Amino acid sequence: EAQLVESGGGLVQPGGSLRLSCAASGFTFSSYEMNWVRQAPGKGLEWVSYISSSGSTIYYADSVKGRFTISRDNAKNSLYLQMNSLRVEDTAVYYCARGGREQDYWGQGTLVTVSS
């Protein structure tokens, strides 16, 4: 069965950087589009970024455009999110999720806390 495991979350000061990783297993990672979705404490889901199976097409939510970079390494079955210039409002659980139009598998999430 498909499995997604996020890592890399933690406490960072405003203006700092963090790199999230998502390790995929149980399916042919290189065949699937992937996304990052976040959820602030007590709030709803917010789509963050999308990457096509080859990595050639990338989209970002306006709230993170210019600060976050999504990437993937199909040889390592891994998805990444480089987060720079972090803001307090970026505090959230970050999920990686498989799929294009709909997301059929989700990881357990990794918590990012931006605070001084």
Added chain:
Amino acid sequence: YDLTQPPSVSVSPGQTASITCSGDKLGNKYVSWYQQKPGQSPVLVIYQDKKRPSGIPERFSGSNSGNTATLTISGTQTMDEADYYCQAWDSSTLRVFGGGTKLTVL
């Protein structure tokens, strides 16, 4: 692009729950629905407006027309108590979630 959901819906066990999701010309987009229980990751329950993933009970169904998509849970069970999120997709919308609806079964 905004999707609007009611913050909360209440239903008695065994009754039918309907959760709406509204957006401009939503019927022209693909809609998915996700269930999220406290402390857990979201689970896809409906995709492409009305399709059910493997393992999702038949009591979950969906529709989408005009400006409104609806998730219907027939014969609601206490285990269905959760937050539900709609999501719209098309080439211009990208991926946007509704604000979520807390379903209470009591």
